[in-house]
Amino acid sequence: MILVHASPKTLAPYRTENLGVLSSPRRFYKQREGIETWRWAADNDAFSQWDDDRYRRMLDGIWGLKGCLFVTAPDVVGDSQRTLEQFEEWYDDLIAVLQPIALVGQDGMEPDQVPWERIDAFFVGGTTEWKMGPGSARLIREAKDRDKWVHMGRVNSYERTRYAQWLGCDSIDGTQFSWFRDTKLPAYLNALRQLPLEVA
Secondary structure (H helix, E strand, O other): OOOOOOOOHHHHHHHHOEEEEEEEEOOOOHHHHHHHOOOOHHHHHHOOOOOOOHHHHHHHHHHOOOOEEEEEOOOOOOOHHHHHHHHHHHHHHHHHOOOOEEEEEEEOOOHHOHHHHHOOEEOOOOOOOHHHHHHHHHHHHHHHHOOOOOOOOEOOOOHHHHHHHHHHHOEEOOOHHOOHHHHHHHHHHHHHHHHHHHHO
């Protein structure tokens, strides 16, 4: 599934079972915008524009809405230890939202450090080198063994899409799907309808 940072109305012409909406603190979609008729997720903007207040407003705004795949806990790019600390700091706030919680994997994170019993999804973040390496692959395998939803962020090539699919990821996102929606999104959605591809 491709999750796109765009409104339900904007994505309506492309709608298929493999397309979902990605919200964020900068722009989260509400019941009146039809978000509950889609499968959707909420990211945290930690990669680009983290803001405590905006994140809290998003959590308040998506409380109990139907169709949510996951809400990402706050993370620190490339820093697994600080990310795990952030998870603990925000856990009570996340539980109160009544939505599935995702932990973001970061460089150096090991399977035995992940609070598997307290998360519903695993978000593959981190630097490009880590994301495409054995450390993240181990975590993805562990997550799938535990029947968790797995999402890979920043997927902006066919090669990375095939790799995410091969590893067993359930969903991906990438800026290309928002920035070049008319050209990129139909082609990738068509590719996802085909048989699974092996990694080149």
